Amino acid sequence: EVHLLESGGGPVQPGGSLRLACTASGFTFRDYAMTWVRQAPGKGLHWVSTISGSGGSADYADSVKGRFTISRDNSRNTLYLQLNSPRGEDTAVYYCARPQLPHGYFESWGQGTLVTVSS
Amino acid sequence: EIVLTQSPGTLSLSPGERATLSCRASQSVSSTFLAWYQQKPGQAPRLLIYGAASRATGIPDRFSGSGSGTEFTLTISRLEPEDFAVYYCQQYGYLVWTFGQGTKVEIK
Numbered sequence: 001e002v003h004l005l006e007s008g009g010g011p012v013q014p015g016g017s018l019r020l021a022c023t024a025s026g027f028t029f030r031d032y033a034m035t036w037v038r039q040a041p042g043k044g045l046h047w048v049s050t051i052s053g054s055g056g057s058a059d060y061a062d063s064v065k066g067r068f069t070i071s072r073d074n075s076r077n078t079l080y081l082q083l084n085s086p087r088g089e090d091t092a093v094y095y096c097a098r099p100q101l102p103h104g105y106f107e108s109w110g111q112g113t114l115v116t117v118s119s
Numbered sequence: 120e121i122v123l124t125q126s127p128g129t130l131s132l133s134p135g136e137r138a139t140l141s142c143r144a145s146q147s148v149s150s151t152f153l154a155w156y157q158q159k160p161g162q163a164p165r166l167l168i169y170g171a172a173s174r175a176t177g178i179p180d181r182f183s184g185s186g187s188g189t190e191f192t193l194t195i196s197r198l199e200p201e202d203f204a205v206y207y208c209q210q211y212g213y214l215v216w217t218f219g220q221g222t223k224v225e226i227k
Contacts, residue, residue: 035216037216044207044218044219044220044221045156045158045164045207045209045218045221046218047215047216047217047218050214050216059214059215061215095163095164099211099216100169102151103151103152103154103169103170103211104152104154104209104210104211104212104216105154105166105169105170105209105211106154106156106164106166106209107166107169107175107176109163109164109165110163111162111163112163
């Protein structure tokens with residue numbers, strides 16, 4: 001059974017930094033691209049970033065490009081999202097999810113971790 | 120970027136009724152890359168439908184998806200109490216994912 005567990009959320013000041021982690025189990029982690037999706041309080045779902053299985057390529061939503069960095073450690077079965085210079089609008093629950101490529105749907109999700117950007 | 124617009128924003132229905140949710144894309148989407156999710160408060164989204172019409176593992180057959188091009192539909196044939204939730208459509212293309220804004224199905 002696929003299991004994804006996020007951690008690292010919490011309060012962060014605007015302009016600060018925070019690193020989220022997602023620990024995966026139940027599948028061969030290096031064989032799958034991984035994604036971060038976020039959801040602001042009371043709002044809808046928004047794709048943030050996706051990284052290839054090898055970690056050699058990554059894509060970002062325009063809203064976070066240049067500020068957030070996705071990475072992975074396949075030896076630790078762990079996905080990361082580095083949040084640099086966060087803004088108030090980055091306040092959200094951040095989910096890690098495994099996309100089923102090439103179709104692009106997300107069958108497996110973590111439970112999410114809340115990031116609150118506030119001074 | 121393809122924009123997905125869901126309607127209605129809120130659907131007020133009674134258990135046992137039929138729910139029809141719409142997802143309209145700003146440009147044509149291959150059916151292969153269209154999915155639907157259900158989300159309940161405090162929970163992660165749950166995949167219902169992929170490839171526009173294929174039910175995910177364990178999803179009851181009262182859920183069905185249809186459509187093509189720019190118009191897609193999620194139908195719940197007879198609402199059960201556990202079906203009252205928010206539903207999102209999602210598309211994938213050229214390494215970019217987009218979601219609709221959601222339709223809330225609430226108890227009338």
